[in-house]
Amino acid sequence: MENFITGYPGHEHEMRAALLEVLGKEKYDYFFDRFLDYFFTAADAKFFASVGLNCIRIPMNHRYFMDDMNPSVIKPEGFKLVDRIVDLCAAEGIYTILDMHTFPGGQNQGWHSDSGLHRATFWEHKDLQDRATNMWVEIAKYYAGNTWIAGYNPMNEPADPGHQRLQVWYRQVEKAIREVDPHHILWLDGNTYSMDFTGFKEVLPNCVYAIHDYATMGFPAGDPYKGSSEQKDILRKSYERKVEFMREHKVPIWNGEFGPVYASPGEENYEQINQQRYNLLGEQLSIYKRDQIHWSIWLYKDIGFQGMVYANPDSAYMKLLKPFFEKKKRLGLDKWGRDDTHVKHVYEPLIAHIKEEIPEKFQRRRYPHHWGLEGHVHRVVREMLVSELLTYEYASYFEGKSLEELDELAASFKFENCLKRDGLNKILQADAGINK
Secondary structure, eight states, rough: OHHHHHOOOOOOOHHHHHHHHHHHHHHHHHHHHHHHHHSSOOHHHHHHHHHTEEEEEEEOOOOGTTTEEEEEETTTTHHHHHHHHHHHHHTTEEEEEEEOOOOOOOOSSGGGGOSSSSSOOGOOOOHHHHHHHHHHHHHHHHHOOTTTEEEEEEEEEEOOOOOHHHHHHHHHHHHHHHHHHHOOOOOEEEEHTTTTTTTOOOOOEEEEEEEEEEOOOGGGOOOOOOOOHHHHHHHOOOHHHHHHHHHHHHHOOOEEEOOOOOOTTSSTTTHHHHHHHHHHHHHHHHHHHHHEEEESSSSSSSSSOOOSEEETTTTTHHHHHHHHHHHHHTTTOTTTEEEEEETHHHHHHHHHHHHHHHHGGGGTTTSSSGGHHHHHHHHHHHIIIIIIHHHHHHHHHHOOOHHHHHHHHHHHHSSEEEEEHHHHHHHHHHHHHOOO
């Protein structure tokens, strides 16, 4: 559950801790039980299939299966959560790919690894790597005979600064999984947020290699997509660079994530902006169609940034948290879809000061290098420090809520209470029709 999906700031484990403090154990458990049940139901699976999509990637937090304070014991609750979604999807003819989205210590430096850190310490501790492998063995053992599962995506967006430790872990986890499940495909993400395969030297058996193909033109910080030949060339070259390893080794390609973020009604020129981003999405799909690659759109449901389906602004959850969401947007806390308009004047002097003090040749030494010094400052100050403290404000909106009120808040994410992003869904539907 990434922060932009439901609107909390920072990291999931911080948000959950703050809500537990405010609600108490009984209400906390009740709210999240209701939320997870409502977030994906039979109606969601039916709609997903109606768009022409036949496979969905299920992101999982490792904490559903493993308690960081008791890591040797695999929790059964995680299987119950996944079973329900797998079964709902299977009933509509939809395959599922199980995606481990977070890891102890963090497999990358971003918010979505749910570590709360700016370093991927998973790669620094063999014990953490072994824990993750053992977790996957139990998951693979449990689902070995389930033919509606299209395979396992062992790690979402790894970011190993040394590049080689990822290769070692992939070999380790592949071998361990094969001892209990020789048949399911492993979908292996590239390094550096699924964009870099330069450290990959071999192909593992029964594995598909995965890119994530986001385009900066689909985000507020990027140039608007006008459909020029130059912009189309940028899209193609970025994609071609990512899939070079797969082409060289003649193995299948999966694009596990892609998609722009969308402007909301009330924002300046939002209809024009969204049409540009729909056009961008269409151009990306034409590239994938040409190469006949497999893909999964990111994502299915949220509060209005990217989802095919999103919470209604008039729902109880959205109305309750509207002031907080407005503040969060003004502060530009989330990296995903961030607009710096209102806070540039705050961070630019800080970044300029740091640049003055650090010799230029050292400013990009910190990995991931493509973030630049600016990205690393924003990660530590905005996405960690400020966001963590504002997690308590987010949680305060739930204070004093009854079980009935918590149920109503959670029900804001039920399919029948949500809106559909018709522009996006029509593009996906048309693409599915073309490929039939």
